[in-house]
Amino acid sequence: MNTNTLPELTSAPAPIRHRKITGMSAILLPMTTxxxxxxxxxxxxxIATLDAGLTPAINMDTGYAxxxxxxIRDEALSRTNAIADGRSYLGGVFVGDGPDASFDADxxxxxxxxxxxxxxxxxxxxxxxLTSGDDDAIFAAYDELAKECESFxxxxxxxMFAPFGKIYSLSLYERLMGIKNCLGxxxxxxxxxxxxxxxxxRNRIRPDxxxxxxxxxxxxxxxxxxxxxxxxxxxxxxxxxxxxxMWENGDPRFYALxxxxxxxxxxAFRAPVPxxxxxxxxxxxxRGKIASNQTYPGSPERPASDQAILDLISQxxxxxx
Numbered sequence: 001m002n003t004n005t006l007p008e009l010t011s012a013p014a015p016i017r018h019r020k021i022t023g024m025s026a027i028l029l030p031m032t033t034x035x036x037x038x039x040x041x042x043x044x045x046x047i048a049t050l051d052a053g054l055t056p057a058i059n060m061d062t063g064y065a066x067x068x069x070x071x072i073r074d075e076a077l078s079r080t081n082a083i084a085d086g087r088s089y090l091g092g093v094f095v096g097d098g099p100d101a102s103f104d105a106d107x108x109x110x111x112x113x114x115x116x117x118x119x120x121x122x123x124x125x126x127x128x129x130l131t132s133g134d135d136d137a138i139f140a141a142y143d144e145l146a147k148e149c150e151s152f153x154x155x156x157x158x159x160m161f162a163p164f165g166k167i168y169s170l171s172l173y174e175r176l177m178g179i180k181n182c183l184g185x186x187x188x189x190x191x192x193x194x195x196x197x198x199x200x201x202r203n204r205i206r207p208d209x210x211x212x213x214x215x216x217x218x219x220x221x222x223x224x225x226x227x228x229x230x231x232x233x234x235x236x237x238x239x240x241x242x243x244x245x246m247w248e249n250g251d252p253r254f255y256a257l258x259x260x261x262x263x264x265x266x267x268a269f270r271a272p273v274p275x276x277x278x279x280x281x282x283x284x285x286x287r288g289k290i291a292s293n294q295t296y297p298g299s300p301e302r303p304a305s306d307q308a309i310l311d312l313i314s315q316x317x318x319x320x321x
Contacts, residue, residue, distance in 0.1 A: 026062035030290035041290035091115035131166035184210025
């Protein structure tokens with residue numbers, strides 16, 4: 001069947017009730033007021049995420065993957081590995097290149113090795129070199145890198161998040177699902193229909209494959225069979241875990257809590273989207289979780305007036321815990 005010529009969806013799929021949701025949360029890299037990394041806040045945040053039952057994802061976009069040095073990347077992995085103590089976590093493999101770059105397999109291999117030596121599971125960021133070829137070239141790159149991994153996750157990224165991002169064809173997505181040690185893929189198009197298509201394909205081809213929604217503007221995708229790897233969940237991992245358990249248990253309060261979390265997501269992920277990391281820092285600092293609301297140098301910021309709205313949302317969320 002040609003998965004690129006499927007008929008148009010005429011209705012949304014039915015919710016899958018009482019489904020256990022797998023939650024993964026991209027960890028914010030917090031800063032001190034002096035411009036240093038707040039490692040105490042970072043460690044506390046990893047602990048809170050694990051204690052909530054979510055899987056931490058380190059050195060993702062939320063952790064300024066495109067800005068930090070390799071030494072900082074390694075330090076974050078080392079600290080997470082010590083905290084996780086055998087529990088699973090993800091590490092982002094980021095390769096910085098330019099629009100005319102060719103696929104740099106060696107750079108990806110170094111990132112894979114760095115993560116696996118700290119007992120993490122790699123998730124491959126896209127790069128200009130990885131996404132510039134046709135479907136055959138892109139698949140060949142993943143197939144080559146898969147041989148370096150015990151297991152890994154792929155990642156589709158819309159260009160609203162990064163200029164090197166690309167949303168793959170469904171036929172390529174199906175081929176990626178055929179790589180046995182590829183456990184799943186994060187999908188960040190912010191498009192429900194594209195994600196529903198992937199769920200439809202997954203359900204037919206490989207039911208164990210994780211479609212990890214990265215749609216911070218539609219976090220209810222978990223109702224239809226997506227799991228998640230979100231930046232939004234870094235704001236409040238305990239509340240996300242509570243929402244997930246409500247869905248599994250058929251608790252009708254799921255809808256109100258999900259609406260509130262979605263309100264936070266719509267506010268945090270408005271344009272310019274990358275500034276959501278400053279929103280996260282503002283939110284977590286006001287809750288006393290990190291040392292300051294500073295962002296990593298070079299990351300876009302939000303106006304100070306956002307704080308009043310974030311405080312109101314935070315107060316409403318406390319009522320659920």
